[in-house]
Amino acid sequence: MANYDHILKCLPIYKAAIEGDWETAERFFKEDKRNLNARITYETDTTLHVAVGTNSSHRFVEELVELIMDEDPQMLLTANCYGNNVLHYAAMVGNTRAARLLINKYPELAQISKPNGHTPLKLAARYGHKETLCYLLQVTNDVVGEDGTSPYRGHDGADLLTLAIIADYYDVALYLVDKYPDLVTEKNIKSQTGFQILAAKPNAFPSGMRIGFWQRIIYSWIPVNREKALESPVTRLSRMVTTQNRYKAGYGLHVPFWSVLHYLAPRIKYMHDCKVMHILTEELVKHMCSTVLKKGNHAIAWDVLGTTLRTAVTHGIYELIEECIHQYPGLVWYKMGEFFLVLVAIRQRQEKVYNLVYQMSGHKVYTAIAWEEYANNDTALHLAARLAPRHRLNTVTGAALQMQRELQWFKEVENFVQPSYKEALNDENNTPRMVFSIEHKELLNEAQQWMKDTSSSATVVAALIVTMAFAAIFTAPGGNNDNGKPLFLTDATFILFAISDAVALFSSSTSVLMFLSVLSSRFAEDDFLYALPKRLTLGLISLFVSLAATMVAFSATLSLVLHDEIQWIAAPVIMMASVPVTLFLLLQYPLLVELVRSTYGRGIFYKQNNLLLH
Structure with a gap:
C-alpha cells in the first residue's frame, strides 16, 4: 500500500x-x-x-x-x-x-x-x-x-468537431469545417459524424424555438449583421472577453438602442443570440452538405447525409433536411430502416418534415408508396393510424386536443395516399380505420373524461352567473319609485349596469348550453376533430364574456350606490374588478388559443416556402 x-x-x-x-x-x-x-x-x-x-x-x-x-x-x-x-x-x-x-x-x-x-x-x-x-x-x-x-484529423478531429457542436459553439464548428473539410465525413469514437450530432439539436434551428406570437415579431425585428455573425471566432478572440459581449459583433445598425434593450430586457438578448445562432447553423449545414458532395464519393455521401437525415427526422429539424434534399434530391429515397423519409415523418408525427411534400413536384406521389417488405405490411395510412410517440403527443395540451391532432394526421394522410390504401388490409387483417380505433382506444377514453371534467367545472360557474344576472335586474340598485321604475333610470351608469347585466345573462346562458351540449355528446372519434373543440371554444369564450360583464355590472352598481358619499370609489373598484377577469384570461388563454388555432386556424399542414425540392 x-x-x-x-x-x-x-x-x-x-x-x-x-x-x-x-x-x-x-x-x-x-x-x-x-x-x-x-x-x-x-x-x-x-x-x-x-x-x-x-x-x-x-x-x-x-x-x-x-x-x-x-x-x-x-x-x-x-x-x-x-x-x-x-x-x-x-x-x-x-x-x-x-x-x-x-x-x-x-x-x-x-x-x-x-x-x-x-x-x-x-x-x-x-x-x-x-x-x-x-x-x-x-x-x-x-x-x-x-x-x-x-x-484536426481522424477520430480526434471528429471528436473536436462534435464537441464544439454539442457545446453550441457553431462558429467554432464552422471555422473547423472551413479550415479542415475532411472533418465533415470523419466519425468520432462513437462512430458519429458532426452532421449527425447537429441533426440531434433542434434548439439550434428556428423550428425548434418555443416562443410566443409577440416574441416571434420581436425576433424578426432584431437586426443582425450577417457578415459579422459569420466572422471566424479565432479572429474575434480579442473582442470575446466575456460571455456578455461575445456576440456584439453580430449587431446591426441600431447598436445603442439594442444594447440598451439587452440590459433592460434579457429576453431580447436571448432572442438576439438565438438569431445569430440560427444564421451560424444555417451556414454550417450548407457548408457541411456541399463539402460531402464535393468529395465525389456517392457511398460516403449516401452514408453521411442519409444517417444525418435519419436523425433529423426524429428531431423534426426540417431546415436541415430541406437543405440536404435541395442539394441532393435523391436523398428523398434514402431508406431509414423499413421506411422512406416521408413515412418516417408520419410515424414520428413530425409535421414540419412531412410538409416538405408540399414543396415537391408530381414525384411526391411516390413518397408514400408502401413496399411489400414493410413491417406488418402497413401502408402510409396504417402508419398515420397508429398512436403517436408519447413525446410527440405531449406537445399538445390535454387528451382531447391530442385526439384532435391524431385525427388531423389521419385525415391529412388519407387525402394524400392513393385511394386503394384507404381500405387496405395489413398482416393483421385490419384497415387503417380499424388500426386507428384500436390504437387510440385508451386516448379516446382519456379525451372523453377530459372533456367531461372541463365542461362540468365550467357549467357550474356559468350557471351561477346566470342565476346572479337574472336576479340582479329585478333588484335594481337604489330601489324603485312608486311607479315601479328604478330611481336611477336616467343615469348613464345605470344604463351601463343594465346592458352589462343583460350581456352577462345571455353569454352565460350560451356558455351553459355549449357545455351541456358537450356533456350530452356521443363522444365518437370524429367528434373530436371539429364538433367538440368548437363547442368547448364557444363555451369558454362565452364564459369569459359573462364573467367580464358581471364585473362591469357590479362596478356600475357600487358606483351608483356610493358615488354621492364616496366619490373616489369608482377607480379602485374598477381596478379590483379587473383582477378576476385578468386571472381568468391568463389561466385559460393558453388553452383557448390552442383550441382556436387547432380548430379554426390554417392547421399544421401547409407549404412552408417556395423552394422546389424534387
Missing part, C-alpha cells in the same frame, strides 16, 4: 496555492527547491496543478512558472496520475490566462495529449470553455504526433 504521509507535510503549500498566497509558498520553495515539483495531493498533483486549477490564483501561477523556468522547464510537462499536465488543467477549468502564460513559456505543451488521446484543445471543448478553446485553436498546430494522430 502506497504511503501518502508526505501529502500532510505539503498541506501549507496546498492551501497557499488555493488561496493564492505566494509569500507563504515562496518560503517553502526557498527552503527546498524540490518542493517546486512535489506531489502534494492524492491524485499526485503538483503545486502548479492546484494553482492553475483554481482559475483565480493568477499571480501565484505567474511567480511559480518563473521559478520553474529558472530551475527546470521540463517540470511544466509533469502529469498527475490521470495523465493531466498543467495545460490540461487550464483547458478543463477555462483558465485562459494561465494557458497563454504556459504556451508562451513552452509552446510544445499545446500538442501534448493525455493517454486517452485528449489534447488541451479537445478538453476545452469538452468542458465548454469557449475563450480558452478559441485561444488553443490559434496555438495548436495541425501536425502528426508521436502516436500518429493529429488534433
Whole structure:
C-alpha cells in the first residue's frame, strides 16, 4: 500500500496555492527547491496543478512558472496520475490566462495529449470553455504526433468537431469545417459524424424555438449583421472577453438602442443570440452538405447525409433536411430502416418534415408508396393510424386536443395516399380505420373524461352567473319609485349596469348550453376533430364574456350606490374588478388559443416556402 504521509507535510503549500498566497509558498520553495515539483495531493498533483486549477490564483501561477523556468522547464510537462499536465488543467477549468502564460513559456505543451488521446484543445471543448478553446485553436498546430494522430484529423478531429457542436459553439464548428473539410465525413469514437450530432439539436434551428406570437415579431425585428455573425471566432478572440459581449459583433445598425434593450430586457438578448445562432447553423449545414458532395464519393455521401437525415427526422429539424434534399434530391429515397423519409415523418408525427411534400413536384406521389417488405405490411395510412410517440403527443395540451391532432394526421394522410390504401388490409387483417380505433382506444377514453371534467367545472360557474344576472335586474340598485321604475333610470351608469347585466345573462346562458351540449355528446372519434373543440371554444369564450360583464355590472352598481358619499370609489373598484377577469384570461388563454388555432386556424399542414425540392 502506497504511503501518502508526505501529502500532510505539503498541506501549507496546498492551501497557499488555493488561496493564492505566494509569500507563504515562496518560503517553502526557498527552503527546498524540490518542493517546486512535489506531489502534494492524492491524485499526485503538483503545486502548479492546484494553482492553475483554481482559475483565480493568477499571480501565484505567474511567480511559480518563473521559478520553474529558472530551475527546470521540463517540470511544466509533469502529469498527475490521470495523465493531466498543467495545460490540461487550464483547458478543463477555462483558465485562459494561465494557458497563454504556459504556451508562451513552452509552446510544445499545446500538442501534448493525455493517454486517452485528449489534447488541451479537445478538453476545452469538452468542458465548454469557449475563450480558452478559441485561444488553443490559434496555438495548436495541425501536425502528426508521436502516436500518429493529429488534433484536426481522424477520430480526434471528429471528436473536436462534435464537441464544439454539442457545446453550441457553431462558429467554432464552422471555422473547423472551413479550415479542415475532411472533418465533415470523419466519425468520432462513437462512430458519429458532426452532421449527425447537429441533426440531434433542434434548439439550434428556428423550428425548434418555443416562443410566443409577440416574441416571434420581436425576433424578426432584431437586426443582425450577417457578415459579422459569420466572422471566424479565432479572429474575434480579442473582442470575446466575456460571455456578455461575445456576440456584439453580430449587431446591426441600431447598436445603442439594442444594447440598451439587452440590459433592460434579457429576453431580447436571448432572442438576439438565438438569431445569430440560427444564421451560424444555417451556414454550417450548407457548408457541411456541399463539402460531402464535393468529395465525389456517392457511398460516403449516401452514408453521411442519409444517417444525418435519419436523425433529423426524429428531431423534426426540417431546415436541415430541406437543405440536404435541395442539394441532393435523391436523398428523398434514402431508406431509414423499413421506411422512406416521408413515412418516417408520419410515424414520428413530425409535421414540419412531412410538409416538405408540399414543396415537391408530381414525384411526391411516390413518397408514400408502401413496399411489400414493410413491417406488418402497413401502408402510409396504417402508419398515420397508429398512436403517436408519447413525446410527440405531449406537445399538445390535454387528451382531447391530442385526439384532435391524431385525427388531423389521419385525415391529412388519407387525402394524400392513393385511394386503394384507404381500405387496405395489413398482416393483421385490419384497415387503417380499424388500426386507428384500436390504437387510440385508451386516448379516446382519456379525451372523453377530459372533456367531461372541463365542461362540468365550467357549467357550474356559468350557471351561477346566470342565476346572479337574472336576479340582479329585478333588484335594481337604489330601489324603485312608486311607479315601479328604478330611481336611477336616467343615469348613464345605470344604463351601463343594465346592458352589462343583460350581456352577462345571455353569454352565460350560451356558455351553459355549449357545455351541456358537450356533456350530452356521443363522444365518437370524429367528434373530436371539429364538433367538440368548437363547442368547448364557444363555451369558454362565452364564459369569459359573462364573467367580464358581471364585473362591469357590479362596478356600475357600487358606483351608483356610493358615488354621492364616496366619490373616489369608482377607480379602485374598477381596478379590483379587473383582477378576476385578468386571472381568468391568463389561466385559460393558453388553452383557448390552442383550441382556436387547432380548430379554426390554417392547421399544421401547409407549404412552408417556395423552394422546389424534387
